[in-house]
Amino acid sequence: MFALMSGWFDRARAVTSTAGQSLPANVVLPRLLRRPARYATRVLAGEIEAPRYSATIGTVALLAATGLYGAWLGGHVPAMVQSVTARVGFAIDEVRVVGNHETSEIDILDRLQLDGWTSLIGFDAEAARARIADLPWVSMAAVRKVYPDVIEVRIEERKPFALWQHGREIAIVEESGAVITPFRGGRHQGLPLVIGLGAPERAAPFVNLVKTHPELSARVKGYVRVAERRWDLKLENGVTVKLPESGADVALDDLAVMDTMSGLLSRDILTVDMRLADRLVVQLTPEAVVSREAALKEQAKALKKRGQKI
Numbered sequence: 001m002f003a004l005m006s007g008w009f010d011r012a013r014a015v016t017s018t019a020g021q022s023l024p025a026n027v028v029l030p031r032l033l034r035r036p037a038r039y040a041t042r043v044l045a046g047e048i049e050a051p052r053y054s055a056t057i058g059t060v061a062l063l064a065a066t067g068l069y070g071a072w073l074g075g076h077v078p079a080m081v082q083s084v085t086a087r088v089g090f091a092i093d094e095v096r097v098v099g100n101h102e103t104s105e106i107d108i109l110d111r112l113q114l115d116g117w118t119s120l121i122g123f124d125a126e127a128a129r130a131r132i133a134d135l136p137w138v139s140m141a142a143v144r145k146v147y148p149d150v151i152e153v154r155i156e157e158r159k160p161f162a163l164w165q166h167g168r169e170i171a172i173v174e175e176s177g178a179v180i181t182p183f184r185g186g187r188h189q190g191l192p193l194v195i196g197l198g199a200p201e202r203a204a205p206f207v208n209l210v211k212t213h214p215e216l217s218a219r220v221k222g223y224v225r226v227a228e229r230r231w232d233l234k235l236e237n238g239v240t241v242k243l244p245e246s247g248a249d250v251a252l253d254d255l256a257v258m259d260t261m262s263g264l265l266s267r268d269i270l271t272v273d274m275r276l277a278d279r280l281v282v283q284l285t286p287e288a289v290v291s292r293e294a295a296l297k298e299q300a301k302a303l304k305k306r307g308q309k310i
Contacts, residue, residue, distance in 0.1 A: 092118045093149040102137040102157050111135065112143075112151065120145050136181040162192045162207065164200045165222075177201035195234075196225035206231055209249060213256045219265065230275075239265055242273045 092114055097105050111131040125143040132141040132153065140156040161175040163183055170183040172191070177200035183189075194203040203223060210233070211217045222234040231248065233241040243251050251274045258264045264272065264282075273281035 091116070091149060092120050092123065092151055094151070096150065096152045097155075098153070099155045100157065103135055103155065107135055108132055108153055108155075112153075114151075120147060120149055120151070123151070125151075160188055160191060162194050162200070162203050163188065164203075165193060165195045166197070173200045173203075175204045177203065192220075193222040194225065195222050196228075198228040199223065199225035206248070210252065213252055216252070216256055216259070216265075235265060237266070239269060240271045241265075242271060242275055244275045244277070247277070 095109060095112065095114070097108055100108065111134075112128050113131070123145060125145055128151075129141050129143040132138060132143065132155065137157045138155050139158045142154045144152045144154075146152055158174055158178075158180050160172045160180060162173055164171050164173045164179070172180045172183050172188055173194075174180060179200070192203070192207050194200060194207070202225060207223060210220060210223070216233075219235045219237070220233050221236045224232040224234060226232055230245040231243050233243065235241065241255060255264075255272070255274065258280075259266075268285050268287060269282050270285050271281075271283040273283070
């Protein structure tokens with residue numbers, strides 16, 4: 001390599017001796033290039049000797065540059081940066097998670113994709129944020145790098161509003177009706193249960209309307225959407241209240257008054273049909289029907305005896 005460099009300098013000197021010691025007078029270089037040009041001219045003219053071991057240093061530099069270029073082409077530079085920076089004090093040592101109530105920290109750590117030697121410098125916070133945002137309960141996520149070795153994760157979670165039963169499946173839904181995740185039991189079993197096609201999207205205003213009658217709302221077991229047009233109320237004692245397609249608010253007011261005055265919903269009945277504006281239809285249970293028929297027979301006998309006596 002030194003022989004090659006020596007040959008190159010000899011050829012440069014020959015060119016310089018032929019062309020002269022300086023650039024032509026009519027050539028004006030930019031200011032930034034004038035000093036490097038003068039230095040190069042002096043080197044070519046032999047006024048400056050090459051430093052000792054310059055060939056060896058140049059060879060090492062060339063090999064290093066070649067290696068780095070090959071690593072860059074092969075996509076190994078990020079891994080090299082991770083490895084080097086992790087070993088000089090930038091390995092991620094702590095993860096702080098804020099805002100999670102439904103989302104487990106284990107799921108969040110899994111989405112960060114950390115190992116024991118992940119470097120904070122090479123860590124892709126935006127990619128990690130996108131992975132965390134895909135978790136079922138997460139509505140917003142932010143991932144921040146705190147040097148030298150801490151990752152901070154902040155999330156906002158979706159708010160459960162009701163349980164939606166469709167077929168045999170039950171899912172937790174938001175107030176908008178969007179499904180969050182399948183229902184697996186636990187603390188969400190106290191949420192209102194809405195049933196039927198189209199129920200989640202229409203549930204919020206109706207459930208909130210029923211809640212304006214606390215005594216009635218406390219007895220509701222399920223809100224059933226019928227033919228995507230109207231609602232039925234399923235009460236805890238098995239009574240079904242059939243509400244009209246329009247004017248459900250007025251019907252609920254009337255139902256609350258009747259229950260307060262006569263205890264209608266506590267009687268031995270199956271359904272209260274309020275779909276007709278001019279009448280209320282009540283269906284008795286089979287036992288109540290038998291009891292009513294027996295009572296009517298006794299009443300008829302009593303009237304007959306009175307007639308005979310008269």
